[in-house]
Amino acid sequence: MKIEEPTFLVDKNKVIKNIEKMIGRTKHFGAVLRPHFKTHQNAEIGELFRSRGINRITVSSVSMAEYFAKHGWTNITIAFPANLLEIKKINNLAETIKLNILVDSLFTIKKLSDIITHELGVYIKIDTGYHRSGLLYDSDEIGNIIDEIGKSKLLSFEGFLTHAGHTYNAKGKPAIEKIVDDSKKQLTNLKNKYPDTKISWGDTPSCSMADNLNGFDELRPGNFVYYDVMQYHIGSCQMNEIAVAVACPVVSVFPERGEIILYGGAVHLSKEFIAADNNFSLYGYVTKYNETGNNKWGEPIAGAWVSSLSQEHAIVKIPKEKIKEFHPGDIICVLPIHSCLTANLLKQNTLIF
Amino acid sequence: MKIEEPTFLVDKNKVIKNIEKMIGRTKHFGAVLRPHFKTHQNAEIGELFRSRGINRITVSSVSMAEYFAKHGWTNITIAFPANLLEIKKINNLAETIKLNILVDSLFTIKKLSDIITHELGVYIKIDTGYHRSGLLYDSDEIGNIIDEIGKSKLLSFEGFLTHAGHTYNAKGKPAIEKIVDDSKKQLTNLKNKYPDTKISWGDTPSCSMADNLNGFDELRPGNFVYYDVMQYHIGSCQMNEIAVAVACPVVSVFPERGEIILYGGAVHLSKEFIAADNNFSLYGYVTKYNETGNNKWGEPIAGAWVSSLSQEHAIVKIPKEKIKEFHPGDIICVLPIHSCLTANLLKQNTLIF
Numbered sequence: 248m249k250i251e252e253p254t255f256l257v258d259k260n261k262v263i264k265n266i267e268k269m270i271g272r273t274k275h276f277g278a279v280l281r282p283h284f285k286t287h288q289n290a291e292i293g294e295l296f297r298s299r300g301i302n303r304i305t306v307s308s309v310s311m312a313e314y315f316a317k318h319g320w321t322n323i324t325i326a327f328p329a330n331l332l333e334i335k336k337i338n339n340l341a342e343t344i345k346l347n348i349l350v351d352s353l354f355t356i357k358k359l360s361d362i363i364t365h366e367l368g369v370y371i372k373i374d375t376g377y378h379r380s381g382l383l384y385d386s387d388e389i390g391n392i393i394d395e396i397g398k399s400k401l402l403s404f405e406g407f408l409t410h411a412g413h414t415y416n417a418k419g420k421p422a423i424e425k426i427v428d429d430s431k432k433q434l435t436n437l438k439n440k441y442p443d444t445k446i447s448w449g450d451t452p453s454c455s456m457a458d459n460l461n462g463f464d465e466l467r468p469g470n471f472v473y474y475d476v477m478q479y480h481i482g483s484c485q486m487n488e489i490a491v492a493v494a495c496p497v498v499s500v501f502p503e504r505g506e507i508i509l510y511g512g513a514v515h516l517s518k519e520f521i522a523a524d525n526n527f528s529l530y531g532y533v534t535k536y537n538e539t540g541n542n543k544w545g546e547p548i549a550g551a552w553v554s555s556l557s558q559e560h561a562i563v564k565i566p567k568e569k570i571k572e573f574h575p576g577d578i579i580c581v582l583p584i585h586s587c588l589t590a591n592l593l594k595q596n597t598l599i600f
Numbered sequence: 601m602k603i604e605e606p607t608f609l610v611d612k613n614k615v616i617k618n619i620e621k622m623i624g625r626t627k628h629f630g631a632v633l634r635p636h637f638k639t640h641q642n643a644e645i646g647e648l649f650r651s652r653g654i655n656r657i658t659v660s661s662v663s664m665a666e667y668f669a670k671h672g673w674t675n676i677t678i679a680f681p682a683n684l685l686e687i688k689k690i691n692n693l694a695e696t697i698k699l700n701i702l703v704d705s706l707f708t709i710k711k712l713s714d715i716i717t718h719e720l721g722v723y724i725k726i727d728t729g730y731h732r733s734g735l736l737y738d739s740d741e742i743g744n745i746i747d748e749i750g751k752s753k754l755l756s757f758e759g760f761l762t763h764a765g766h767t768y769n770a771k772g773k774p775a776i777e778k779i780v781d782d783s784k785k786q787l788t789n790l791k792n793k794y795p796d797t798k799i800s801w802g803d804t805p806s807c808s809m810a811d812n813l814n815g816f817d818e819l820r821p822g823n824f825v826y827y828d829v830m831q832y833h834i835g836s837c838q839m840n841e842i843a844v845a846v847a848c849p850v851v852s853v854f855p856e857r858g859e860i861i862l863y864g865g866a867v868h869l870s871k872e873f874i875a876a877d878n879n880f881s882l883y884g885y886v887t888k889y890n891e892t893g894n895n896k897w898g899e900p901i902a903g904a905w906v907s908s909l910s911q912e913h914a915i916v917k918i919p920k921e922k923i924k925e926f927h928p929g930d931i932i933c934v935l936p937i938h939s940c941l942t943a944n945l946l947k948q949n950t951l952i953f
Contacts (some may be wrong), residue, residue: 251685252663261798285911307912310605327912328851330863331929332604332667351852355928379913380852380861409760412910499704499733500679506750508733510661510683514944518871557765558940559660560732576684576710587911591867 250494253515255593261490272506276460283469290318309333341365360399370408375430377412383431407444414452455483475586492580517588536578544580606868608946614843629813635824642669662686667674694718713752723761730765737786759798767805782936808836829937867913870941889931897933
């Protein structure tokens with residue numbers, strides 16, 4: 248592979264392993280896997296799921312639903328509060344595929360039932376503790392929304408969906424499993440109240456780690472397909488399960504500073520970082536790049552990391568005894584902090600090998 | 601304007617005012633304005649400069665140089681350490697336009713002089729205190745690089761270029777002017793040593809504010825064309841000089857939480873934030889959206905701000921007495937923290953009005 252500018256490398260073998268492992272876990276818990284495709288947003292990666300029996304997917308925008316519908320996906324949940332301004336596109340999609348949307352207010356469902364023209368599945372978003380979107384499980388509004396859905400000939404009530412994003416801040420497996428238990432109690436309460444509905448769960452930390460995922464009808468993790476440094480820090484994956492890296496040209500080397508400058512900045516990696524304990528910001532780990540061979544990158548270089556990003560530059564801190572090996576014109580791989588954002592930025596510059 | 605999804609709004613009148621003001625300041629200081637086009641990366645915005653007499657520009661990558669060369673720009677400096685892996689593209693560009701590149705090592709200039717095939721201007725990057733790329737002004741390597749350039753028939757030495765990015769962390773105009781003075785002393789020292797060369801200066805905070813920019817041959821600010829919340833905080837601009845905003849659909853409203861959820865996340869705004877004094881993270885100010893009329897957005901809503909971003913969602917904190925005015929299906933404008941990153945993310949979804 249000839250790298251000239253920051254390039255998103257995807258190791259297909261690692262992706263396949265990650266997919267197959269998650270399919271195995273989902274089966275073990277008796278749930279259906281409806282993977283979130285917002286991480287890769289890539290039809291070719293989608294085929295790796297399809298050839299392993301996956302036929303339902305999750306996306307986070309109407310435009311992503313359009314993209315995957317165009318690539319033959321016929322059962323899609325848009326796991327994002329319904330955007331009333333895109334109703335025309337939603338109607339067009341619902342005409343040709345099985346489309347599910349998400350609501351968390353009576354206001355939205357009333358508007359929707361007035362303007363939809365085709366059958367649409369509806370999930371109610373439940374906020375089990377993350378406090379982004381969604382209704383609390385004991386909110387009166389839930390019953391009102393279900394009544395409103397019942398009045399419509401085109402809307403069908405599918406069930407309750409949550410995204411427990413607070414697992415990202417949980418420290419370790421027991422804390423994550425506690426979030427699963429707490430959330431499951433709330434969702435099961437709703438399922439008992441409204442039988443014949445589904446409860447849909449999904450976030451990569453719990454889906455990768457927790458042993459108590461029984462009882463959910465559907466799992467919707469997304470990030471696991473690639474993983475990243477943040478998931479490694481949470482404990483969702485091993486370092487060698489991270490399936491993506493950004494190959495960046497070295498443009499300057501400063502041995503006396505112990506720093507290397509890469510062509511590869513915020514417009515390639517995103518400004519997501521981890522505020523590490525010992526008072527530094529981590530924008531990615533760095534590895535050597537192997538132009539030939541199956542493994543394009545290996546273990547991170549010990550003591551080296553991306554310490555700062557501007558629009559096009561990265562500053563890599565690297566031990567002085569290691570820096571001698573690098574010169575302008577070389578390539579260094581950066582393991583991204585948040586692969587979803589990096590994949591999105593480098594859509595036009597992706598190499599799957 | 602019909603907004604359906606997160607859309608980058610550019611107020612052309614404000615852009616023109618920002619451009620004309622900077623042209624005036626540059627003339628006042630007797631320098632040439634070579635604006636940095638990395639902020640907008642937009643041919644139409646480029647024409648607003650061209651029609652006001654600007655014919656030299658700065659970019660931060662070879663691909664940006666290719667884009668603007670295609671749009672008729674014939675004198676371009678790539679203000680980024682030369683990427684040896686893109687030499688073929690650099691040669692192609694240098695064949696048709698006056699191209700300047702940047703080096704900060706003998707290693708790179710030696711490699712370059714071996715492989716270039718067309719005339720190329722060379723600036724040496726000087727690190728006057730920002731400590732990203734560049735050589736210190738008293739480094740012996742500078743003389744060696746100039747000697748190496750002298751040996752080449754195709755390379756010509758243009759002068760010394762710096763980016764004093766540390767003005768972004770300076771507190772107030774006196775601190776910024778001190779950086780200008782310190783840096784100018786270093787660059788003037790070099791100019792005295794190597795007469796008939798230029799010294800090129802550029803960063804939006806100092807170019808917008810400082811009264812001591814005399815003595816530079818060239819100014820290369822970029823962000824001023826749009827400005828943003830970060831520049832407002834630094835003091836480079838007034839709030840009403842910010843020429844861009846992201847129009848975002850409202851998807852959920854939580855009166856009891858005092859929070860609104862927008863369709864508009866890290867993939868639209870970028871994760872750049874300001875860690876404000878009273879322990880909160882600021883990802884943008886919010887304003888009402890005026891569908892009709894010349895001003896699409898007004899002053900920020902007092903006490904409201906974007907407090908959190910995930911891939912597609914923004915959480916807006918907003919006083920409870922104001923929240924009643926908003927419903928799903930409305931539009932809210934977000935003034936971005938860092939307009940360069942936001943413009944880059946929303947390239948395909950930009951409305952200039």
